[in-house]
Amino acid sequence: MPTIIFKATEACNANCVYCDVVHRKKPRTISLDLLKVVFERFNEYLIDCPNEEIRVIWHGGEPCMAGLNLYKTALQYTKEICSETKDRLKFAVQSNVTMMNQDFLDVFMEMGIHVIGTSYEPIHGVRGLGKRRDSRLYNKKFFEGINLLEKNGITWGFIYVVTKKVLDKPLEIFYHLTNLKLKGGFDIHPVLVYDDAAQESQDTAITQEEFADFLGTIFKEWWEHRNRYQHIDPFDTYLKHYTSDYDCLGCCDSPTCGLHLYLGPDGETAQCGRAADWDILLYGNIQDKPLKKIFADEQRTMIDSRVKVLCDTDCKGCEYWRICHGGCPLDAYNGHKDFMRKTDQCLSRKIFLKKYFEPITGLKLPQRNTK
Ligand SMILES: C[S@@+](CC[C@H](N)C(=O)[O-])C[C@H]1O[C@@H](n2cnc3c(N)ncnc32)[C@H](O)[C@@H]1O
Ligand code: SF4
Numbered sequence: 001m002p003t004i005i006f007k008a009t010e011a012c013n014a015n016c017v018y019c020d021v022v023h024r025k026k027p028r029t030i031s032l033d034l035l036k037v038v039f040e041r042f043n044e045y046l047i048d049c050p051n052e053e054i055r056v057i058w059h060g061g062e063p064c065m066a067g068l069n070l071y072k073t074a075l076q077y078t079k080e081i082c083s084e085t086k087d088r089l090k091f092a093v094q095s096n097v098t099m100m101n102q103d104f105l106d107v108f109m110e111m112g113i114h115v116i117g118t119s120y121e122p123i124h125g126v127r128g129l130g131k132r133r134d135s136r137l138y139n140k141k142f143f144e145g146i147n148l149l150e151k152n153g154i155t156w157g158f159i160y161v162v163t164k165k166v167l168d169k170p171l172e173i174f175y176h177l178t179n180l181k182l183k184g185g186f187d188i189h190p191v192l193v194y195d196d197a198a199q200e201s202q203d204t205a206i207t208q209e210e211f212a213d214f215l216g217t218i219f220k221e222w223w224e225h226r227n228r229y230q231h232i233d234p235f236d237t238y239l240k241h242y243t244s245d246y247d248c249l250g251c252c253d254s255p256t257c258g259l260h261l262y263l264g265p266d267g268e269t270a271q272c273g274r275a276a277d278w279d280i281l282l283y284g285n286i287q288d289k290p291l292k293k294i295f296a297d298e299q300r301t302m303i304d305s306r307v308k309v310l311c312d313t314d315c316k317g318c319e320y321w322r323i324c325h326g327g328c329p330l331d332a333y334n335g336h337k338d339f340m341r342k343t344d345q346c347l348s349r350k351i352f353l354k355k356y357f358e359p360i361t362g363l364k365l366p367q368r369n370t371k
């Protein structure tokens with residue numbers, strides 16, 4: 001199923017220390033005319049591929065910064081332009097929820113959204129509103145947004161980004177996050193910092209060893225009391241891989257990137273958001289090409305061929321191959337300026353699994369012939 005990361009706006013009310021969105025001088029937002037073209041393209045694709053669905057993730061920047069009218073218009077276009085196909089058009093949203101109100105929620109719920117992805121950081125100075133990066137206000141507004149979600153019966157989950165600022169307090173952070181008692185779960189990610197990032201962002205960078213040790217410390221606690229905790233990734237996913245035939249892989253671990261696509265505010269498309277930021281793997285403007293043609297771009301074929309190269313080169317004989325496949329090609333590009341290399345996050349995965357997950361659980365990854 002195509003998944004479209006729709007960055008309808010680059011604008012944001014927050015100023016998170018590691019986020020490159022905030023360094024855009026003139027954040028762009030899609031026009032309603034272009035939004036119409038986008039929905040015409042969705043409809044065209046769904047008519048052309050009657051067995052397919054499209055998953056659209058409203059992303060940003062902060063999606064709410066695009067204004068309520070954008071989402072009301074999107075709903076109208078869904079009904080009018082995609083009248084025959086709308087049941088196969090699925091929506092999701094990734095929002096900081098600090099601007100969420102009942103009007104936004106009513107429109108999102110009418111789009112069929114009942115789970116919202118968000119982002120949270122309890123310590124101050126990392127995520128915050130406005131130029132001053134006001135974390136107190138961010139967290140106050142965040143919890144107001146969360147209360148509203150819960151009042152409306154919406155499940156929420158969040159991404160937690162591990163930075164240098166929390167390396168010395170993994171358990172403190174873990175207990176704080178799990179005490180939120182959310183119905184959905186949370187995903188723990190390492191902060192990604194690129195060479196050209198601002199100094200304050202560079203100061204948040206962590207090594208792969210540090211990320212593995214952070215995860216490992218909380219994994220021990222999670223493992224001992226796992227029935228008490230909600231869904232936490234990557235722990236739950238690793239456990240499923242180690243104990244069942246589970247073969248569902250996220251985009252970073254799949255043999256191919258699947259039909260993921262970044263769609264930007266001017267209609268430009270790319271492999272993903274990072275590719276768009278780095279001006280690589282660009283697939284042209286949605287105004288000029290149908291989605292089917294965008295998905296058939298030969299650069300995608302090149303990326304899909306990577307798995308064949310890696311199993312005989314960088315990842316040859318790796319016991320984690322079937323759950324990793326060399327990782328994200330953009331991470332590989334970041335480390336080596338070459339898509340045909342393994343991810344530069346390889347070490348943190350191996351350390352976490354070898355030093356923590358396997359000794360603590362006593363499990364070994366069942367090997368299968370999946371080449
Ligand atoms: C770019 S934001 C857009 C949606 C929304 N504004 C939010 O914060 O959830 C999407 C996610 O990317 C994460 N993110 C941003 N910069 C990052 C970085 N340098 N490394 C890791 N994650 C990052 C954020 O924490 C957030 O969870
Ligand atoms: S709220 Fe999201 S888009 Fe905005 S600065 Fe923070 S991570 Fe970036």
Ligand code: SF4
Pocket residue numbers: 314315316318319320321324325326327342343346347349350
């Ligand atoms: S863990 Fe490392 S070597 Fe193994 S498949 Fe992943 S990237 Fe390749």
